[in-house]
Amino acid sequence: MTTKKKNPVWAFFSSVKLALFLLFILAATSIIGTIIQQNQPFSSYVHEYGQKTAELFQKLELTDMYNSWWFLSLLGLFAINLIVCSLERIPNVIRLVRKDNLDIDPGRVAKMGLRKTSTLSCSLDEAAAAVSGFLKQKGWNPARRAKEQGILIFAQKGAWTRFGVYIVHLSILVILLGAVIGSPTFAKKVLNKPKFAFKGSITIPESRQTEYIYSLPGGEKIDLGFAVRCNFFTIEYYSNGMPKTYLSKVSVLENGKPVVLANGSTEWDLKVNKPLTYHGITFYQSSYQPYSDFLSLLRKKGVDREEKKIISGGQQIKTGFDKISFGILNQEVRGEAVQRLKVWFGGDEAEPSVFWIGNGQKAIIKRPSGEYELTVKQLYATGVQVTRDPGVWFVYIGCGMMLFGLYVAFFMSHRKVYALISPGEGQGSTVLFAGSAHKNKLGFEKVFARFVNEFEQRGQ
Amino acid sequence: MNSSQLFGITTLSYLFSSILYAALLIFKSKKAGRLGLWAAIFGVLVQTVALGLRWYESYQIGIGHAPLTNMYESLVFFAWCTTIFYIYIEYRYKASVVGAFVMPLAVAAMAYASFASRINQEISPLVPALQSNWLLAHVITCFIGYGAFAVAGGLGVMYLVKQRSTSTDPDSLTGSLPALRIIDDLTHKTIIFGFMWLSAGIITGAVWANEAWGTYWSWDPKETWSIITWFIYALTLHARFTRGWSGKRIAWLAILGFVSVFFTYFGVNFLLAGLHSYGSS
Numbered sequence: 070m071t072t073k074k075k076n077p078v079w080a081f082f083s084s085v086k087l088a089l090f091l092l093f094i095l096a097a098t099s100i101i102g103t104i105i106q107q108n109q110p111f112s113s114y115v116h117e118y119g120q121k122t123a124e125l126f127q128k129l130e131l132t133d134m135y136n137s138w139w140f141l142s143l144l145g146l147f148a149i150n151l152i153v154c155s156l157e158r159i160p161n162v163i164r165l166v167r168k169d170n171l172d173i174d175p176g177r178v179a180k181m182g183l184r185k186t187s188t189l190s191c192s193l194d195e196a197a198a199a200v201s202g203f204l205k206q207k208g209w210n211p212a213r214r215a216k217e218q219g220i221l222i223f224a225q226k227g228a229w230t231r232f233g234v235y236i237v238h239l240s241i242l243v244i245l246l247g248a249v250i251g252s253p254t255f256a257k258k259v260l261n262k263p264k265f266a267f268k269g270s271i272t273i274p275e276s277r278q279t280e281y282i283y284s285l286p287g288g289e290k291i292d293l294g295f296a297v298r299c300n301f302f303t304i305e306y307y308s309n310g311m312p313k314t315y316l317s318k319v320s321v322l323e324n325g326k327p328v329v330l331a332n333g334s335t336e337w338d339l340k341v342n343k344p345l346t347y348h349g350i351t352f353y354q355s356s357y358q359p360y361s362d363f364l365s366l367l368r369k370k371g372v373d374r375e376e377k378k379i380i381s382g383g384q385q386i387k388t389g390f391d392k393i394s395f396g397i398l399n400q401e402v403r404g405e406a407v408q409r410l411k412v413w414f415g416g417d418e419a420e421p422s423v424f425w426i427g428n429g430q431k432a433i434i435k436r437p438s439g440e441y442e443l444t445v446k447q448l449y450a451t452g453v454q455v456t457r458d459p460g461v462w463f464v465y466i467g468c469g470m471m472l473f474g475l476y477v478a479f480f481m482s483h484r485k486v487y488a489l490i491s492p493g494e495g496q497g498s499t500v501l502f503a504g505s506a507h508k509n510k511l512g513f514e515k516v517f518a519r520f521v522n523e524f525e526q527r528g529q
Numbered sequence: 530m531n532s533s534q535l536f537g538i539t540t541l542s543y544l545f546s547s548i549l550y551a552a553l554l555i556f557k558s559k560k561a562g563r564l565g566l567w568a569a570i571f572g573v574l575v576q577t578v579a580l581g582l583r584w585y586e587s588y589q590i591g592i593g594h595a596p597l598t599n600m601y602e603s604l605v606f607f608a609w610c611t612t613i614f615y616i617y618i619e620y621r622y623k624a625s626v627v628g629a630f631v632m633p634l635a636v637a638a639m640a641y642a643s644f645a646s647r648i649n650q651e652i653s654p655l656v657p658a659l660q661s662n663w664l665l666a667h668v669i670t671c672f673i674g675y676g677a678f679a680v681a682g683g684l685g686v687m688y689l690v691k692q693r694s695t696s697t698d699p700d701s702l703t704g705s706l707p708a709l710r711i712i713d714d715l716t717h718k719t720i721i722f723g724f725m726w727l728s729a730g731i732i733t734g735a736v737w738a739n740e741a742w743g744t745y746w747s748w749d750p751k752e753t754w755s756i757i758t759w760f761i762y763a764l765t766l767h768a769r770f771t772r773g774w775s776g777k778r779i780a781w782l783a784i785l786g787f788v789s790v791f792f793t794y795f796g797v798n799f800l801l802a803g804l805h806s807y808g809s810s
Contacts, residue, residue, distance in 0.1 A: 089764055096760035103750040103801055135748040248746070268743065307654045315657050341657035342741050353743045354657075456743040464745060468732040475728060479721050 082153035091147045098143070102134045108286070136254065148245055155238045166228040170485065171214040175221055178489045181503035183514060185521045189498050189528055193220055193490055196498040200488045203524050209486065219491035230481040231507065236474030240467045247463025253284065267291055267457050270355065273299040274450040275364050276377055278322060282455045293350060296322040300336060302357060302449040303429070304406070315354050316340055317451040321347050339453070349457055356452030359405045363397060364448045370440035379448055391438045392416040397445065398423070407447035414443065482508035532586055533650065535579035536605060540639040542572030543612065547636050550628035557705055562625040566616070569632060573612045580609065583652065592654045597668040600798065601650045604642035606668070607794070608635040610676030618680060622715055624707045630683035663737035671730030675790055677723030682787030684716040688780035713775055716783050724762045731755050750801040754793040761786045
């Protein structure tokens with residue numbers, strides 16, 4: 070075998086030593102970002118570490134280190150290392166997989182580590198047929214070749230599993246690729262299309278809608294291309310006061326008209342862990358904001374019209390129904406959540422009705438001018454995270470590949486079985502079995518022993 | 530009988546198991562070793578019932594979730610995974626003395642869970658972020674990994690103890706430990722197993738994060754430390770496979786890896802801030 074003079078750059082990147090070094094450096098530097106809080110305002114670093122140290126952090130890009138040039142370069146080197154290491158070694162694996170295993174000197178079979186000899190009282194050809202038949206039964210695919218010393222039979226399983234490691238390596242590259250594709254920085258700075266991939270947020274008060282969101286961290290406006298309206302927001306609490314559910318009922322509007330969403334209706338129940346995706350943009354229930362204002366809904370029995378308004382407390386609200394007006398006189402609050410409201414409802418001939426109702430509860434008010442339905446609830450705004458990540462499926466596929474590759478690399482193996490049939494005593498033949506496995510050798514030894522035993526018992 | 534009482538019985542069982550394995554190590558008493566195994570098995574069986582009971586109890590008080598959602602439940606689950614994994618190792622490889630190095634970890638986890646003042650043992654309802662099927666997948670895969678790495682760490686310590694002693698007398702404390710070659714091979718296999726489950730754990734965490742928050746990776750301290758742990762074990766596997774490192778170096782890496790696991794699991798919740806602070810109460 071001639072030794073090629075290796076390109077020194079290639080040699081450097083194909084070394085496993087470099088991989089060990091990079092893994093170590095990536096691990097060690099990652100620790101820094103967990104000790105120094107990331108992405109905080111400059112003043113908080115000054116407060117915690119002092120002016121000089123805070124400036125040093127900024128210069129070394131330690132405050133956003135995972136997006137810093139040096140960390141990304143390390144990841145880049147890691148990717149190159151993976152690619153070169155794999156390209157360097159894959160040709161050899163292809164050779165091993167495609168190798169003509171029958172093209173060996175039969176003497177080598179006798180030198181293999183794992184072997185066992187059996188004797189049969191039949192001719193060479195009959196013995197070969199028996200061995201081949203047995204192998205086929207066991208799910209192997211035997212091939213034979215006549216040699217000087219006799220007949221050589223060979224079968225192998227799982228040669229492809231030698232690629233397991235490279236599937237893992239490739240999966241890491243696929244994940245990194247997915248991360249780049251989905252990176253807002255990449256979309257903004259390299260593709261010049263901030264709308265291609267972004268992460269942002271928007272706060273939508275109930276009964277209001279928005280056609281844009283604010284990107285994080287910069288705060289630039291990004292147009293959605295459609296509108297999202299928050300119809301309703303509520304929080305349910307457990308009896309111990311902890312939040313149970315954050316629920317936003319949202320609709321998507323195109324040209325002012327609500328569209329039918331994936332759940333078959335025009336309204337989506339947006340909750341944590343139950344995001345809404347529309348046109349490649351995904352909305353996540355993230356936060357909320359309580360207001361001191363209220364959302365009111367008024368209907369009159371027999372009239373096909375409803376009035377939805379945002380109102381403040383202490384104001385007299387005129388309605389479109391006869392001379393009716395109403396207002397909020399008082400409220401009962403627990404923490405930031407309104408529990409009950411005191412409502413004044415009147416304006417027509419009778420005495421005004423004054424009553425307490427629960428937040429969000431429907432009150433039916435019978436008046437001489439008719440029967441009315443009034444619902445008043447505390448106004449909330451829902452806070453949603455909004456993202457567009459075209460790379461996320463690359464990442465998921467990469468993850469799947471990684472798990473598959475790890476399983477193949479560690480739990481499956483390339484197994485070979487040889488059988489050299491040579492003339493034995495009298496008219497009989499001797500079968501020399503040999504086997505090898507490139508992983509889990511101890512396990513294969515047991516399988517091999519059982520295999521030969523079974524063959525011998527069949528011969529009886 | 531409620532789940533807390535059963536967990537208490539488990540803790541005692543694991544404690545006896547550790548003591549018995551120590552007796553095996555120090556006094557060479559094979560009988561102690563066998564009893565140690567039985568104590569561990571008994572503990573695990575009781576703990577399995579207790580876990581199921583706690584799950585059921587949560588439904589009874591109207592909350593209804595698997596017992597995997599706070600620091601107390603995770604510590605208990607960690608002890609369970611570690612012990613089950615250890616029992617399997619002892620069954621497969623017959624190296625009972627490893628118990629002296631692994632069962633103490635299970636006891637420590639259970640004891641800390643039961644007695645530490647900062648650990649809340651109540652069954653509490655799930656906040657919205659934790660209301661997801663991914664919770665089960667993510668916690669289980671991570672902890673199977675952690676359990677395996679705990680055993681690997683114990684094996685690493687055992688290797689170093691054995692290596693330091695020059696005694697060939699099978700009756701001595703260290704002489705009775707398995708051959709270095711065997712400990713090393715077992716450490717390696719355990720790390721491989723743990724690495725696969727840790728990878729699955731990180732991946733399920735990432736998919737869940739994307740469903741809940743819109744980002745599969747935000748470099749928050751917990752996520753970062755889990756990838757640091759992953760890097761360390763990836764380094765160990767490469768050093769072993771490709772550079773032929775073995776023995777002492779691998780033993781040290783197994784221990785270092787477990788320290789990283791410990792920090793990922795524990796240290797992050799208590800020492801650092803971030804999205805994963807669920808475990809701090």
